[in-house]
Amino acid sequence: MTEIDDIVSHMQRFSWPDYLVFTLMLFMCILIGIYFGFMQSKSMDEDDYLMGGRTMMVFPISLSLIASFISGITLLGLPTEVYSYGIQYVYVAGGVIFMGFVMGIFYLPVFHDLNITSTYEYLEKRFDSRLRLFGSIMFTLMNIAYLPIVIYVPALAFNQVTGVSVHTITPVVCIVCIFYTCVGGLKAVVWTDVIQTFSMFGALLLVAVKGTYDLGSSRALAVITEGIESERIEWPDFNIDPTIRHTIWSQIIGGVFYWTQTNAVSQNMIQRYLSLPSLKAGRQALTIFVVGVMALMMLCSYNGLLIYATYKGCDPLTTKLAKVRDQLLPLFVMDILRDLPGLSGLFIAGVFSAALSSLSTCLNSMSAVVLEDFFKPYVKNPLSDRAVDWIMRSVVVLLGILCLCLVYVVEKMGTVLQLTMSLEAITNGPLFGIFTLGIFMPWINGSSALTGGILGVVLMSWISLNAQWGIASGAIKYDTKILSIENCTYKFDTTNVITNSTELTSKSNDIFVLYKISYMWYTCLGAVATIIVAILCMLIFGRNDIKKVDKALITPCIRKFMSDQKMQETNGYSTKNIPNKLKHSESAL
Structure with missing residues (x-):
């Protein structure tokens, strides 16, 4: 055993109070699932299971949105990002704010008035069944690729603080999540998310307060000072070069595209907004979501600066600690909390809470998509209640098992924050482009939109996968901020500490320029390419007859430029089917 191993082993003091706190978090999730699945007087039908009866309250839905989006990937990845590269990524907060306005004004009013369950139902109403199937398949494939990462990241943290294998803890946590999602439906998912959001905030605050206290008399001032001196805290980079990893343009413009896609048209998030009874409630939830996400991002960023202020003389990544x-x-947590029983368990519970909320959200959303998009449109007779119930719950179980198996693949890949956003963009950008075409451009028909979407997926697969291969092979490498090992007090292997920068530069120069584009531009690039191709395809497939497009399917700001026809019945859809509580006059919009 090396000295590094001795140090890590000494830090791994996950005591029985820590295990107790962690277990209580899992047990609470199980109890919530049991309550909503078995103890309510009213039996749970399809609308209750998938949409919470569309009568959910704003505050729990808001917290569920925060918990669903802020997974363990962000909780662990963002502090590491700030520690290694500085706060340039954090300027994406500007993109988050703009996303709130864009979604609330243009996208949310359309979906909230349609009384749909699957987001991709919109594509059939606006275009045709081909687009609905395309969107559902893309969503399914990306969820299958995304969920193993969600599971793997907190397992890494657990491994670091306990020494327990990643493949030992992941089955336990997955079984708990599958159970409460399967039996409790959306209400169980939302209310576990509420608890898990408080757990996340508590864990991050705990680390921030204890880590700052341990720095001594200067404390928080030292964190800021060290951040400025090491250039981790810096002004936005206004360079227009798209190959620079983070600039103000990639964070604001690229961030708006990424965050709007994730919130406005992704089934994982929009299903929560649609479970609220009114558009006003949806906008209130959106506002709370934006504020909550920004607060979590700031807290994660501060912890990254705090880690640097603590380890500025001996970088744990270089020494392989x-x-x-x-x-x-997790290493930092072990260092500052190892003598305080129960607190390390609270932190790990927070990280796993983030993972469980994202996992349960995706599983619940997948059950909605599979039922609404892969079964109902293709059966001759209406499904019985028992068949619907069996399909919804089977999807949760089978997908959970599949993603658990795919954890073995994920652990061979690179840094999760960039990896996740890069892989998501393969489908997210083109899908966002298709929805934007439908909502803003009534003259685009289904054939043009489908062609744009397919070519967009091909383009983004080519760029993203080649870029990830370049990063994995070392051909694409991004310079980190200053990381010193001059003041280390323990021995470590120095064989691979010094990198041949000339060789790396040579490899980077051989990479095709599109592969070097910042991953923050991927969603934007995929969406814009899809839109441009669809517009050009009008030369082949012609224009849509705007008079036949239901105005309810178009964003309110475009409706006033259309003809004065009333919202009419198209594609088997009629606004008269919308419940009164969901209707909103155009004047109110």
Whole structure:
């Protein structure tokens, strides 16, 4: 055993109070699932299971949105990002704010008035069944690729603080999540998310307060000072070069595209907004979501600066005290909390809470998509209640098992924050482009939109996968901020500490320029390419007859430029089917 191993082993003091706190968090999730699944007087039908009866309250839905989006990937990845590269990524907060306005004004009013369950039902109403199937398949494939990462990241943290294998803890946590999602439906998912959101905030605050206290008399001032001196705290980069990893343009413009897609048209998030009884409630939830996400991002960023202020003279990544980048925050937690029983367990419970909320959200959303888009449109006779119930719950179980198996693949890949956003963009950008075509451009028909979407997926697959291969092979490498090992008090292997920068530069120069584009531009690039191709395809497939497009399917700001026809019945859809509580006059919009 090396000295590094001795140090890590000494830090791994996950005592029985820590295990107790962690277990209580899992047990509470199980109890919530049991309550909503078995103890309510009213039996749960399809609308209750998938949409919470469309009568959910704003505050719990808001917290569920925060918990669903802020997974363990963000909790562990963002502090590491700030520690290694500085706060340039954090300027994406500007994109988050703009997203709130864009979604609330243009996208949310359309979906909230349609009384749909699957977001991709919109594509059939606006275009045709081909687009609905295309969107559902893309969503399914990306969820299958995304969920193993969600599971793997907190397992890394657990491994760092306990020494327990990743493949030992992931089955336990997955079984708990599958159980309460399967039996409790959306209400169980939302209310576990509420608890898990408080757990996340508590864990991050705990680390921030204890880590700052341990710095001594200067404390928080030292964190800011060290951040400025090491250039981790810096002004936005206004360079227009799209190959620079983070600039103000990639964070604001690229961030708006990424966050709007994720919130406005993704089934994982929009299903929560549609479970609220009114558009006003949806906008209130959106506002709370934006504020909550920004607060969590600031807290994660501060913890990244705090880690640097603590380890500025001996970088744990260089010495391999942390085996991979995403174990940096758990290492820091072990260091500052190892003598306080129960607190390490609280932190790990917070990280797993983030993962469980994202996992349960995706599982619940997938059950909605599979039922509404892969079964109902293709059966001759209406499904019985028993068949619907069996399909919804089977999807949760089978997808959970599949993603658990795919964890073995994910652990061979790179840093999760960039990896996740890069892979998501393969489908997210083109899908966002298709929805934007439908909502803003009534003259675009289904054939043009489908062609744009397919070519967009091909383009983004080519760029994203080649870029990830370049990063994995070392051909694409991004310079980190200053990381020193001059003041280390323990021995470590120095064989691979010094990198041949000339060789790396040579490899980077051989990479095709499109592969070097910042991953923050991927969603934007995929969406814009899809839109441009669809517009050009009008030369082949012609224009849509705007008079036949239901105005309810178009964003309110475009409706006033259309003819004065009333919202009419198209594609088997009629606004008269919308419940009164969901209707809103155009004047109110």
